[in-house]
Amino acid sequence: MMSRKNLLLALSAALVYLFLYLPLVIVVVFSFNDSRLNAEWVGFTWKWYGKLLENQEMLTAAMNSLIIASVSAGIATILGTLAGIAMHQYRLRLLQILVLAPIAMPEILMGVSLLVLFIMVNMTLGLISIMLAHITFCIGFVALAVQARISSLDPALIEAARDLGATPWQCFREITLPLLMPGILAGALMAFTLSIDDFVITFFTAGVGSSTLPLQIYSMVKIAVTPEVNAVSTLLMLVTLVVITVASRLSPAIFRGE
Amino acid sequence: MLKTVQGKAWSKYLLSLPPMAYLLIFFAAPTLIMLFASFRYSGEYGGLAPWLVQDGGQWTLDLTLENWQRLFGTDIYLRLFVKSIGYAVSTTVICMVMAYPLALMIARSGRKSRDLLLLLVILPFWSNFLVRIYAWMIIFSPMGALTRILNGTLDFFGLGPVTLMYSPPAMIVCLVYVHLPFMVLPLYANLEKHDPYLLDAAQDLGAGRWRRFWLITWPLSLPGITAGSILVFIPVLGMFAIPDLLGGTDGIMIGNVIKQQFMESRDWPFGSVLSMVLTVAAVAVVLLGSRMSRQRAGRGG
Incomplete structure (x- = not known):
């Protein structure tokens, strides 16, 4: 049974969900x-997907996105895991600021400041510069995912291993690393999505x-x-949906805003 | 606390040095370089002029306060900042109003449905940023159903047609859409921790529904609101893509002018000045927010 207030609450929540999903449904439909014209339903067709496959520029861009996201996520996962462990274990204020600040700052600042840096050292802008930039903003997210995982582990496991003479x-290779794996993988998948989605x-x-x-x-869309x-857009949403669902299975905690 | 790597002083450096070095080079250094760039002259073909020039065998620094004087010399940029802050505040407030009932509903629903309801909030947030803007471009487009229905209705009352696209309201709707999950998540995390017995006790003592909300739930949720507001306000303040695609000529924000300085007019020193102001604003908001939550924690509230 629902009281009037609960009904009102459920109704307004339902409206917010509608607001969240209706635009995406429109894009897909x-x-x-x-x-x-994106105005009236005329009839079903696959032809826009077919056109995509013929669009050479789009295919090259997709390939670039995949390469950048894989490399950036790989390197950011290594650096972010190290940072996550270090942040958990030692009180390193500088590291903490360096890891969290890029997440907190407006993205445009990182964009323009990296542009100035790359031009200053005479670097040609391209795949490499994009990767270097993506690694920078992905490290923090991986570090937080790993840190969340460590906090949920039982310290007695390591002590037991040490007592048994490891x-x-x-200890690190046989106990800690396997236990951290779900956090690391979730962080890697997040980094991959963040990179492939970054504009x-x-x-x-x-x-x-x-x-x-x-x-x-x-x-x-500018034109x-x-x-x-x-x-x-639909294809990109599909990729993200799969990756994020897998990541949220691996590490539910980091997807609850904790 | 779990000690992942036992003892060994060097393990501290082994772990922290690589990420620290990377972030120093690609995050801290660029920020300082931009601060420095704000005192340099613009290059002949855009970019930056050399800051060290040889003048008759002698090296001299070639720096200037011109760019900063330009910022304070007129009220154009002050007005721009005020306008951007206005858009960011409106977005934050609307997000709060929309997120509150949703977060409350999720926090009060059963354990099993909670995870699903939360996932449903997060999923659109992980779909591509541009796709989410594009969706609103379709909705607001002049040929779209929304505009046609609206104008049909207006016409019935003898009012002229309106365009939704390229206007500040369209931009704000999209800003809210993109940033709403940032408000829902911290708010939910806070509301979920509230002790239901407090509300029961208040009810037993005769407090009505709204009184219970204003005297218990609302004050207890302020830390969640603060956290959510920071997470919404800062990215919105630096936004350029949404005003660019949906805002039209009225919906110009500080981010658009920064982008313009770096990519179009290629006045990097002045772009750096505006970026530094944005940096200071963002840092100030973060510090203010953490101060507010510390004070509350100090009062034990």
Whole structure:
């Protein structure tokens, strides 16, 4: 049985969910619409997805996005795991600030300051500069995921291993690392999604020659709203959905805003 | 506390040095370089002019306060900042109003449904940023159903047609849409910890529904609101993509002007000045927020 107040609460919550999902549903639905205009339902078609496969620029951008996200997530996972362990174990104020500040600052600041740095050292902007930038903002997210995992572990496990005569290195390799794995993997998947989705920082560090999927979408929507954008958006959402669902299974805690 | 690596002083450096070095080079150094750039001259073809020039065999520093004087010399930029803060405050307040019932509903629902309800809040947040903006471009487009229904209704009352696209309201709707989960999550984390017995006790003592909310739930949730507000306010303050795509000429924010200085007019020193002001504003908000939550913690509230 529901009281009037609870009903009101449930109703307003339902409206917020509608607000969250309706726009995305519209994007997906119109990606199958047989009309150039995103206005009225005309009929079902796959043709916008077919057009994507013929769009060479889009394919190159997708390839770039995948390469950048894989490399950035890989390196950020290593650095972020080290940072997460160090932050848990020692009181390192500087490290803490360095890890958390990039997450707290508006993205545009990291974008323009890295642009100034890269130009100052005469670096050609391209895939490498984008990767260096993506690693920078991914480290913090991995570190937080790893830290959340360590906090949930039982210290007695390590003590027991030590008492049984394991060396510190054995202890780390055989006990700590496997226990941390779900946190590390969740962090890696988060880093991958953040990288493949990033627009702002990529926008400033990409230069002229190299495009990524979000940059490609940006230049397309700047000109016009077309169903091809709906199709690529739908595919991108699908990738993110799968990756994030897997990550949230691995480490539920970090997805609860804890 | 779990000691992951036992003893050994060097393990501290082995662990912390690589990430620390990386972030010093790619986060701390660029910020300082930008501070420095704000005192330099613009290069002939954009970018930056050399800061050290040789003048008759003698090296001299070629720095200037010009860029900062330009900031304070007119009220254009002050007005721009005030406008951006206004948009950021509106977005934060609307997010709060929308997030509160949702977070409360999730916090008061059963353990099993909570995880699912939370996941449903987070999922759209993980879909691509530009896709989420694009969705609103479709909704607000002049040919879209919303605009046509609205104008049909207005026409019925003899009022002229309106355009939704490229206007500050359209921009604010999208800003709220993109940042709403940042408000819901910390608010939920806070509300979930409230002791239900407090509300029961208040009810037993005769407090009505709204009184219970204003005297118990609301004050206890202030730390959650503070955290959520910081998480919404800061990214919105530095936003450029949403005003760019949806805001039109009225919806210009500080981020748009920074982007313009670096990518279009290529006046990097002045772009650096604006970026430094934005940095200071963001740091000030973070410090203010953490101070507020410390004070509350100190009062034991």
